[in-house]
Amino acid sequence: MFSWLARIAAACWRPVRWYARMSKDEDDDDALLWSRDLGRHSAGEYSFAVVQANELLEDHSQVETGSSATFVGVYDGHGGPEASRFISDHLFLHLMRLARENGTISEDVVRNAFSATEDGFLAHVRRTCQIKPLIAAIGSCCLVGVIWRGTLYIANLGDSRAVIGCLGRSNNIVAEQLTRDHNASMEEVRQELRSLHPDDSHIVVLKHGVWRIKGIIQVSRSIGDAYLKRPEFSIDPSVPRFRLPEPLRRPVLTAEPSICTRVLRPQDKFLIFASDGLWEHLTNQEAVEIVHSCPRAGIAKRLVRRALQEAARKREMRYADLKKVEKGIRRFFHDDMTVVVVFIDHELLGSNAAIPELSVRGFVDAVGPSEFSVLDGI
Template sequence: MLSWLGNVAFACCRPDPIVRIMNMDDDDKRLDASSLASLFWGRDLGKHSFGDFSIAVVQANDVIEDHSQVETAQDATFVGIYDGHGGPNASRFVSKHLFHNLFRLALEKGTISEDVLRRAVIATENEFLALVRKTFGTNPLIAAVGTCCLIGVIWEGTLYVANLGDSRAVIGCLGKSKVVVAEQLTRDHNVGLEEVREEVRSLYPHDPSIVVEEGGTWRVKGLLQVSRAIGDAFMKQPEYYRNPLINAYYHIPEPFNRPVVTPEPSLNRRVLQPSDKFIIFASDGLWEFLTNQQAVDIVVQYPRAGIAKRLVERALREAAKKRWMHFNKFMKLPKGKRREFHDDITVVVIFIDPELLEREAFAPELSVSGFSDVVRPSSFSVMEVEEHDSSSSLELIFESVED
């Protein structure tokens, strides 16, 4: 049971050269690699236990706020997409701690389940809020930093997904007409959607300003577009939103009677079928420009190698077209300036080969972190796993590894 938890031995590898990212379409020649190297990161194709995966990231902000990871083991695959807001602190923190918490809880329970994913998210939230409390005196604005969080685990032929915010997981599955169709696995927790606004209003019936539209954008208390997130302590705890500095900086309209943003994830469990071909995990920067079906159609039409980069590039082409700008000129925009045109974008495509779901297949045990020049070992090493008594409980001894 859970042999992946006892055999993860993370290795180092280098990402594929970025110069290959734009050699994709005929309407533009390959772009100058020197103008892209600092903004793009990608791995064309890697192996996981049940097929291949592809990952790509493009930076728009001065400091990238998207963080992500793919963890592969002998009989399980983990994907995490963490889209930060207010700065990179929360998304970076989650990328270092959430998988560790999931690993620990799965060992304790002896299984993977929706409840294990939920507990891992809440444990990570509590750890980040503890960091906020510890550092608030010297860095008060950390109370206004948060992150969306999308994680998926494939184990024993089942996909488990937990989501907070507006990153999205979409599965491409073969329909009755033998056409691969898109099915959204997650729900966007963005108050720009009427059903989400109504959900939030129903939870705060006596607060007429719980969601406010300003400049055509709906926000919780006029401050945040998403209704679920890790962090954002100033929208959860009185000690922060009543702080004079926070109030002055964010112009909080009035005190909250209770938290107005929740860390509770929405959960999904799906037994994978032979008709399920691949899963696209992506931050909302992709979905701003592509529909679910458009993204699935791109994955179907092109080779696996470099497919995540192709999805990123297609989104960027749409962003350039929206602003009536030639793509080559658009691609030369520096970070920071790019944020006026698009957000940071992270895409992970997980291909599912049905025959591998039913038997053990070799897969390298890797920890791949998005937007890193070198894929580093995980922040912990498995030193010993012992199986005890008739309940087959598992004991894990961790050895910390300094960053």
Template sequence: MNFLPRCLSYSKCSGGAGRSEIRGGESSNGGFGKDGLLWFHDIGNCGSGEYSMAIVQANQVLEDQSQIESGPFGTFVGVYDGHGGPETARYVCDHLFRHFQAISAEGNGVVTEETIQRAFLETERGFTSVVSENWHSRPQLATVGGCCLVGAIYQQTLFVANLGDSRVVLGKKVGNTGEIAAIQLSTEHNANIESVRWELKDLHPNDPQIVVLRHGVWRVKGIIQVSRSIGDVYLKHTRFCREPINGKFRVPPPLNMPILLATPTILKHPLHPNDSFLIFASDGLWEHLSNEKAVEIVKSHPRKGSAKRLVKAALHVAAKKREMRYSDLRNIDKKVRRHFHDDITVIILFLNHDLICRGVVQDPTLSIRSALEH
């Protein structure tokens, strides 16, 4: 059954969260829509401008999670790409922003690189505790992880923090030419990138198998492509790298130090009036679209429906790669879809520098999150 209960949650209030249910087309609550396995919010307002959001499912259970938060702290965007299951991404969506809020409150609401790094590390500690508490009943949680991409706009500064291979690309106006350049702001942690392989070799000089090339793909310990994540605790703690988890996840001892890191790469970018929009997306989008192509699509069309337009563009490319029509790909059900493309999440933030410079506070606060179950 192509049934989706509570596919997106939407809250625009200072108290509890509200929810919208999608049963096809546009919803009367929050403007969410549904098109097969594609869910979208075409356009909305936040404290830093306008946003557009879209998610397409490929796995049997959606492993991507995402959120947009806007209030006195500024604007917070999160894209969480799970692997091995949905549990880590769901946990991050539940806890990372809460830690961010609590830690920034300790510093009178000031956001710094340290604020974000501590929020990531607290989230990592929390998920590790969940794995520990459930070790006897659900040991497979030790093999679930997630990539995390966060953008936080505080005053007139954008902070970008990333673990894994999701990506944020800035569309920046080039003088008065009318052109918009594509500038990647996030650092990716994937073993297929040469610098990442060198980093791993430097950190593990006595392990000749720290990266292994298999079927044309570089993998950490021959298992996983990303070198940083939340979760994946079987590659971080000896006590989880043992039975009863599947043998393919158990690396030979000793595990003297974590193989994967949970420390994000953080970039601080002062916002400039020529900074037009930001594209946050899981790697499922970038597998099919270049930075330049994505920026070109956004800048050449109306803002409304921009995220959905990018997702569909990626699906058209995925279909073409398999010598099939988009209409045929669209009719393939989840799980089987994973053979053609990954779950894809896209959030586009159109920057309003007047609001950002004036320090306009979102009132009431805005909180939009992808659902935990679909």
């Protein structure tokens, strides 16, 4: 324990020593930051960036492109990477299967893709919990966006966020948040939980200045977190981090996504999909103004770097110093961050441009064929 605390203390003090000998490394690449500066999708271009803070990256993410549709997924895991990785491997495939079976993409199709992914992960937990009991405490937020036939479908669990940049009447850029944060820090979420659990005085608890559900977790909706959904996945009470004040009588978390549909309008210029690591340091309006005022190429990386600069400033250090803090310890300065910026070029909507069907996975830098071809006959 002492050596672990010493490492943290060293990480906090080390930047002061570095500051004296740093000179012009501000433009050096961050070894924990991955990006794709610009790619093409069916309705324009996109930019993609991820920065790691945890010992194991818990954010997983993907962009799927095809001639008639675009898919973006941001999956912010907690407790480990297993749930976010599972979503990345399965949710899009469920969506394509259901779209083919129903002959369309709709809110119900998206909702059912989330449900199938949740069922699949809970089945995985059931198969493996005897070997790895704490897999029952692993979960993930899940943010998905689909652009198809000029319509945007957004579905969300947790506190990742989708924001659209729109031109206002004076040609200024205006941020509009498309998702609701499912986080106990929000008064409306606490009220919702209390109304759903009127006989549970511990449904939300203020612990060390932070509102948490059952005193444990901040997000109220997720994929996974099986021990907070079904009694069969209860964790041994000898593990204090996941100890419930009383046995689970009914689910306290849900995998029911918030979904919105929007017919894209000429004034809708771009979308920002990001895990909460970004929004801890940038407001919606700050983010859209950065995107609107800067070149497209590398814009997701620019947003991540701006957030990292702000995280460093809060600790009275420079980003140049923060970059030298190793993963794991770096989590004490900022969270994993994933950002996808999707530009909407309205002249391309519905044009069926010759866009390659590609699947791009964030950070692992894996590019392969996508399954979007199943939409061709719809």
